[in-house]
Amino acid sequence: MGNTTAVIYASKLGKTRKVGNYIAKSISADMFDLKKQTMINMSAYNHIIFGTGIHAGKPYKSLVTFLEANKAELAKKKTSLFICCMYNDEKGQAQCERVSSELGIAEAVFFDGKSEKNEEGFEIAIDDFIAKLRA
Numbered sequence: 001m002g003n004t005t006a007v008i009y010a011s012k013l014g015k016t017r018k019v020g021n022y023i024a025k026s027i028s029a030d031m032f033d034l035k036k037q038t039m040i041n042m043s044a045y046n047h048i049i050f051g052t053g054i055h056a057g058k059p060y061k062s063l064v065t066f067l068e069a070n071k072a073e074l075a076k077k078k079t080s081l082f083i084c085c086m087y088n089d090e091k092g093q094a095q096c097e098r099v100s101s102e103l104g105i106a107e108a109v110f111f112d113g114k115s116e117k118n119e120e121g122f123e124i125a126i127d128d129f130i131a132k133l134r135a
């Protein structure tokens with residue numbers, strides 16, 4: 001049986017790509033970079049994890065466009081969102097809730113790039129997210 005989870009991400013400066021690769025590797029998910037590919041066959045996946053950076057309070061356009069174009073199909077799947085950003089604490093949380101609601105992905109987490117890191121340089125919060133995905 002193939003992977004049933006995919007990680008689809010939009011990254012401008014590379015952070016979301018690195019985090020997306022780390023998550024995908026950790027759970028053996030397939031991954032897709034919206035910079036390289038915007039037509040993605042999602043039929044094999046029942047869970048799609050989306051990732052994006054934030055510029056001026058907004059998720060990246062390529063992700064917004066992808067979600068809009070695939071609304072009907074995505075409505076039938078489990079979706080999650082991870083956000084790579086610089087705001088932390090309450091500001092990061094408020095931004096995450098707003099973006100999650102704008103994108104229509106209820107399950108959302110954010111990684112602020114400043115919190116405590118593991119040996120590989122990834123935030124502990126990312127490992128916590130992965131642990132939940134595995135559970």
Ligand SMILES: Cc1cc2nc3c(=O)[nH]c(=O)nc-3n(C[C@H](O)[C@H](O)[C@H](O)COP(=O)(O)O)c2cc1C
Binds near residue numbers: 014054057087113
């Ligand atoms: C021009 C610019 C604007 C940004 N605006 C925000 C913002 O509004 N909120 C935030 O939390 N982070 C903001 N950031 C930080 C980025 O979201 C963060 O560096 C993220 O990891 C970038 O992801 P990427 O490397 O995958 O593109 C901004 C960064 C840049 C360069």
